[in-house]
Amino acid sequence: MKISELARLARSNAETIRYYEREGLLSKASRSESNYRIYTAAHLERLIFIKHCRNLDMTLGEIRTLLRFKASPEENCGEVNRLLDEHIEHVVRRIGELQELERQLRDLRECCPDGRQAAACGILEGLSQPSLEKTPGNHVPGVHASFANNINKS
Amino acid sequence: MKISELARLARSNAETIRYYEREGLLSKASRSESNYRIYTAAHLERLIFIKHCRNLDMTLGEIRTLLRFKASPEENCGEVNRLLDEHIEHVVRRIGELQELERQLRDLRECCPDGRQAAACGILEGLSQPSLEKTPGNHVPGVHASFANNINKS
DNA sequence: GCTTGACCCTGTAGCGACTCAAAGGTTTTA
DNA sequence: TAAAACCTTTGAGTCGCTACAGGGTCAAGC
Numbered sequence: 001m002k003i004s005e006l007a008r009l010a011r012s013n014a015e016t017i018r019y020y021e022r023e024g025l026l027s028k029a030s031r032s033e034s035n036y037r038i039y040t041a042a043h044l045e046r047l048i049f050i051k052h053c054r055n056l057d058m059t060l061g062e063i064r065t066l067l068r069f070k071a072s073p074e075e076n077c078g079e080v081n082r083l084l085d086e087h088i089e090h091v092v093r094r095i096g097e098l099q100e101l102e103r104q105l106r107d108l109r110e111c112c113p114d115g116r117q118a119a120a121c122g123i124l125e126g127l128s129q130p131s132l133e134k135t136p137g138n139h140v141p142g143v144h145a146s147f148a149n150n151i152n153k154s
Numbered sequence: 155m156k157i158s159e160l161a162r163l164a165r166s167n168a169e170t171i172r173y174y175e176r177e178g179l180l181s182k183a184s185r186s187e188s189n190y191r192i193y194t195a196a197h198l199e200r201l202i203f204i205k206h207c208r209n210l211d212m213t214l215g216e217i218r219t220l221l222r223f224k225a226s227p228e229e230n231c232g233e234v235n236r237l238l239d240e241h242i243e244h245v246v247r248r249i250g251e252l253q254e255l256e257r258q259l260r261d262l263r264e265c266c267p268d269g270r271q272a273a274a275c276g277i278l279e280g281l282s283q284p285s286l287e288k289t290p291g292n293h294v295p296g297v298h299a300s301f302a303n304n305i306n307k308s
Numbered sequence: 309g310c311t312t313g314a315c316c317c318t319g320t321a322g323c324g325a326c327t328c329a330a331a332g333g334t335t336t337t338a
Numbered sequence: 339t340a341a342a343a344c345c346t347t348t349g350a351g352t353c354g355c356t357a358c359a360g361g362g363t364c365a366a367g368c
Contacts, residue, residue, distance in 0.1 A: 004315070014316085019355060034363055036316055045282065052281045056259060060354070070278050077275035081268055084277055088259045095252045098245055105210060105242045114235055121231035123238055124224050127206045128199065158344070168345085173326060188334055190345055214325070 003029075006039045010047040017047065023060060025050055025067065058087060157183075160193045164201040171201065177214060179204055179221065212241060 003014045020026040021037075026046060029037035049070070053063040062083055069080050111122025157168045164171075174180040175191075180200060183191035203224070207217045216237055223234050265276025 002316075013356090015356060016354085018317095023354090032316095034316080036363080049282050052283075054354090056262075057255060066278065066281065069275070074273065077266060077277070078268055080275055080277050081263070081266060084259060084263050088256060088263065091252055091256045091259060095249060095256065098249045098252070101211060102242065102245045102249065105238060105245060108210075109235070109238050109242065112231060112235060114232055121223070121234055123231070123234050124220065127220065128203050156345075167327090169327060170325085172347095177325090186345095188345075190334080208325090 001039050001044075002032075003037050003039070006044060006047065009044055010051055012047060012051060020047070020050065025060060025063060056087070057091070062087065155193050155198075156186075157191050157193070160198060160201065163198055164205055166201060166205060174201070174204065179214060179217060210241070211245070216241065 001009075003017055007013045007017055017026065018037075021028060026043060029039050029043065032038050046067075049067075050063055053066060058066075065083055066080060069075060069077060108123055108126045111126045155163075157171055161167045161171055171180065172191075175182060180197060183193050183197065186192050200221075203221075204217055207220060212220075219237055220234060223229060223231060262277055262280045265280045
């Protein structure tokens with residue numbers, strides 16, 4: 001099959017597939033006479049695997065590690081377990097941080113009843129206060145951005 | 155004061171401060187004879203404001219909006235309230251998504267007791283299965299990345 | 309046979325919010 | 339006086355794509 005059919009079947013898109021090839025997550029497809037990429041069922045399977053991992057918010061690096069283990073079935077899968085445990089830990093920590101964040105945002109929102117002038121806005125005032133220290137986590141991003149991409153095309 | 159003292163006081167760092175200047179969040183500092191940026195208490199205050207907003211995971215765009223309202227105190231702050239309400243909504247949605255994600259990851263982790271060979275690894279098998287559809291949110295990123303930066307330097 | 313439109317290719321630039329490094333100038337300290 | 343510590347600008351790198359420019363290929367309809 002050609003790239004757009006692969007994309008359709010995996011609910012991905014052609015540009016992402018080419019990107020994964022460049023990044024070495026998908027093996028290079030063979031080419032037709034006219035230099036079109038030609039894919040097999042094995043490619044589809046692997047792309048679906050990658051997609052599942054991305055849906056679980058794994059990085060491409062983590063996915064690469066998992067793919068290595070898929071490729072060497074004689075090895076012990078303890079590393080796979082470890083990777084997943086770590087990943088779960090990141091998610092749990094991030095949830096905690098976001099809950100704390102929500103609390104702070106709601107506190108802040110309480111400061112300002114509607115209809116005031118900005119000069120008297122309790123929110124702006126609250127944000128000027130030197131409190132609100134962030135307890136550091138790691139490897140876990142902010143509130144904005146990543147899903148928007150996944151959504152439209154999948 | 156010079157840039158590194160400003161950075162120290164705001165628990166930020168020099169490169170970020172120059173970046174904020176480029177992005178128009180901080181007004182341009184005056185310069186010493188030797189072309190060093192010289193900052194005032196007003197700059198510090200504004201930088202702390204920005205840092206608080208970033209700690210609340212607001213985007214630079216959202217912060218720019220808030221700064222505009224700080225700068226025009228006669229306006230009604232309804233927009234500030236709206237911005238914050240939206241931001242809270244993003245955070246709440248992201249928490250829900252991550253909780254679902256945690257559930258899926260724990261399910262997956264259950265699939266594989268330690269010490270198996272990768273060939274029999276239930277996790278790798280689970281990730282190959284065609285389930286796990288992602289319910290789309292928007293404007294809210296993955297589990298990895300953003301805090302790591304904030305941490306080291308602040 | 310020709311055009312139109314849908315597909316494919318490569319290469320490059322852009323997103324957000326920084327971070328880092330190079331290559332140089334200045335100031336402080338020993 | 340020399341080294342260390344600071345400052346400057348510029349440009350590139352991070353992550354996981356997405357989008358575009360500028361071209362080639364292919365099938366259908368006239």
